[in-house]
Amino acid sequence: MTMAADDSRMPLAIRVIKESGRLELDWADGQITGVTHSALRKHCRCGECVARRRVHGDISVVAGIRVVEVTPYGANAVRLTFSDGHGRGIYPFAWLQYLSTQP
Numbered sequence: 001m002t003m004a005a006d007d008s009r010m011p012l013a014i015r016v017i018k019e020s021g022r023l024e025l026d027w028a029d030g031q032i033t034g035v036t037h038s039a040l041r042k043h044c045r046c047g048e049c050v051a052r053r054r055v056h057g058d059i060s061v062v063a064g065i066r067v068v069e070v071t072p073y074g075a076n077a078v079r080l081t082f083s084d085g086h087g088r089g090i091y092p093f094a095w096l097q098y099l100s101t102q103p
Protein backbone atom coordinates (compact mmCIF):
# COMPACT_ATOMS: atom_id res chain seq x y z
CA MET A 1 0.00 0.00 0.00
CA THR A 2 1.51 3.35 -0.97
CA MET A 3 1.05 6.34 1.26
CA ALA A 4 0.46 9.91 0.12
CA ALA A 5 2.96 12.18 1.82
CA ASP A 6 0.31 14.52 3.16
CA ASP A 7 -2.14 11.90 4.37
CA SER A 8 -1.41 10.89 7.94
CA ARG A 9 -4.75 9.13 8.13
CA MET A 10 -3.75 6.32 5.83
CA PRO A 11 -2.60 3.28 7.80
CA LEU A 12 0.69 1.69 6.82
CA ALA A 13 -0.88 -1.71 7.33
CA ILE A 14 -4.21 -3.31 8.18
CA ARG A 15 -4.21 -6.71 9.86
CA VAL A 16 -7.22 -8.96 10.29
CA ILE A 17 -6.71 -11.11 13.39
CA LYS A 18 -9.30 -13.85 13.25
CA GLU A 19 -8.45 -15.45 16.62
CA SER A 20 -9.16 -12.35 18.68
CA GLY A 21 -11.64 -10.84 16.24
CA ARG A 22 -9.72 -7.61 15.97
CA LEU A 23 -8.62 -5.40 13.13
CA GLU A 24 -5.24 -3.82 13.80
CA LEU A 25 -3.99 -0.69 12.12
CA ASP A 26 -0.38 0.51 11.94
CA TRP A 27 0.03 4.28 11.65
CA ALA A 28 2.92 6.38 10.38
CA ASP A 29 3.67 7.71 13.87
CA GLY A 30 4.31 4.19 15.13
CA GLN A 31 1.00 3.85 16.90
CA ILE A 32 -0.95 0.62 16.57
CA THR A 33 -4.69 0.81 17.16
CA GLY A 34 -7.34 -1.87 17.04
CA VAL A 35 -11.06 -2.31 16.72
CA THR A 36 -13.18 -5.42 17.12
CA HIS A 37 -14.89 -6.98 14.12
CA SER A 38 -18.24 -6.81 15.92
CA ALA A 39 -17.81 -3.06 16.52
CA LEU A 40 -17.02 -2.58 12.84
CA ARG A 41 -20.11 -4.55 11.84
CA LYS A 42 -22.22 -2.63 14.35
CA HIS A 43 -21.03 0.70 12.96
CA CYS A 44 -21.47 -0.17 9.27
CA ARG A 45 -22.59 2.94 7.43
CA CYS A 46 -24.02 1.42 4.26
CA GLY A 47 -27.52 2.56 3.28
CA GLU A 48 -29.10 -0.67 4.48
CA CYS A 49 -27.54 -0.49 7.96
CA VAL A 50 -28.23 3.22 8.33
CA ALA A 51 -31.89 2.54 7.55
CA ARG A 52 -31.98 -0.45 9.92
CA ARG A 53 -30.45 1.59 12.71
CA ARG A 54 -33.04 4.29 12.16
CA VAL A 55 -35.86 1.75 12.57
CA HIS A 56 -34.44 -0.57 15.24
CA GLY A 57 -31.98 1.74 16.98
CA ASP A 58 -29.16 -0.75 16.65
CA ILE A 59 -27.69 -3.40 14.38
CA SER A 60 -27.89 -6.92 15.77
CA VAL A 61 -24.52 -8.59 15.32
CA VAL A 62 -24.16 -12.37 15.47
CA ALA A 63 -21.75 -13.66 18.12
CA GLY A 64 -18.25 -14.36 16.89
CA ILE A 65 -18.64 -12.34 13.73
CA ARG A 66 -15.44 -11.92 11.72
CA VAL A 67 -14.14 -9.78 8.92
CA VAL A 68 -13.47 -12.20 6.07
CA GLU A 69 -12.27 -9.78 3.41
CA VAL A 70 -10.67 -6.33 3.23
CA THR A 71 -10.89 -4.76 -0.21
CA PRO A 72 -9.28 -1.41 -1.12
CA TYR A 73 -11.92 1.13 -2.04
CA GLY A 74 -10.56 4.25 -3.69
CA ALA A 75 -7.54 5.94 -2.15
CA ASN A 76 -8.90 6.53 1.35
CA ALA A 77 -11.11 3.64 2.32
CA VAL A 78 -11.59 -0.12 2.43
CA ARG A 79 -14.67 -2.24 1.96
CA LEU A 80 -15.15 -4.91 4.62
CA THR A 81 -16.94 -8.20 4.09
CA PHE A 82 -18.18 -9.99 7.20
CA SER A 83 -18.82 -13.64 8.01
CA ASP A 84 -22.58 -12.97 8.08
CA GLY A 85 -22.34 -12.27 4.34
CA HIS A 86 -22.65 -8.51 4.69
CA GLY A 87 -20.17 -6.71 2.47
CA ARG A 88 -21.57 -3.33 1.59
CA GLY A 89 -19.88 -1.21 4.22
CA ILE A 90 -17.24 1.29 3.12
CA TYR A 91 -14.84 2.31 5.90
CA PRO A 92 -12.81 5.46 5.25
CA PHE A 93 -9.42 5.34 7.01
CA ALA A 94 -10.36 8.37 9.11
CA TRP A 95 -13.44 6.48 10.33
CA LEU A 96 -11.36 3.38 11.14
CA GLN A 97 -8.92 5.57 13.03
CA TYR A 98 -11.77 7.12 14.98
CA LEU A 99 -13.38 3.75 15.82
CA SER A 100 -10.07 2.20 16.82
CA THR A 101 -9.28 4.96 19.28
CA GLN A 102 -12.61 4.68 21.09
CA PRO A 103 -12.40 2.97 24.49
Ligand SMILES: [Zn+2]
Nearest residue numbers: 044046049089
Ligand atom coordinates in the same frame (compact mmCIF):
# COMPACT_ATOMS: atom_id res chain seq x y z
ZN1 LIG B 1 -24.11 -2.26 6.27
